[in-house]
Amino acid sequence: MHVSVSPALSSPAAARAAGSAPTQAALLDFVRRTAADTELIASLPLDPEGRTWVRLDGPGGSEAWLIGWPPGSGTGWHDHADSVGAFVTASGELAEYSLAARLPTDGWKTLELAEDVDRKRRLPAGEGRAFGRHHVHEVLNESTERHAISVHAYYPPLPRIRRYSRTGPVLRLEQVERPEDWQ
Structure with missing residues (x-):
């Protein structure tokens, strides 16, 4: 499900007029304030079988999403290419598995990861x-x-999302998605 809404939490036009790109800290502040908007959070339709999402107006021309996660759902391994980002759990709990390693940005299909790169966060x-x-x-x-x-x-x-598969220490680039693929 995809719906577009505009919460009154930011002024993207004002930030664009000032010529300032939002920083990671500004994005984190925005998602924290938005996650605290109980009325907005309660308005998200939840599907028992698939993720749901609503597009939001983020600060300074950023892209923002409110996402519902049914039990057992997840994103699979991916990155957001050249974008910086932030996210906050508004209700329930999420887990993030990440790699504490700088990977080459392009020109590879398969990488073998070192033993100490895995990180897990409970959110x-x-x-x-x-x-x-x-x-x-x-x-x-x-x-x-x-x-x-x-x-x-x-x-x-998001200019693109790269999707990966992972088997043990082997990370394989599987697909590159562009905005037209998910909007």
């Missing part, structure tokens, strides 16, 4: 994080009973 309601360009991660709702809801923001608006 209960109110918790989140910002991340830089080329941050490879997967986000999961590991609950078997409860939906989770989160708020995400990216700048610049």
Whole structure:
């Protein structure tokens, strides 16, 4: 499900007029404030079988999303290419698995990862994080009973998402998606 709404939490036109691109800190502040908007969070339609999302107006021309996660759902391994971003869990709990390694940005199909690159974060309601360009991660709702809801923001608006498969230490680039693929 895809719906577009504009919360009154930011003024993208004012930020664009000032010529300032939002920083990771500004994106994190935005997603925290948005996640605290209980009326907005409660308005997200939840599907028992698939993720749902609503597009939001992010600060300074950023792309933002309110996402519902049914029990057991996740993103798979991916990155947001040249965008920086932030996300916060608004309700429920999410887990983020990420790689603490700088990967080459282009020109590869398969990489063997070192043993010490895996990180896991538990993100209960109110918790989140910002991340830089080329941050490879997967986000999961590991609950078997409860939906989770989160708020995400990216700048610049997502030019592409690279999707990966992972078998043990081997990370393989599987697909590159562009905005027209998911909007």
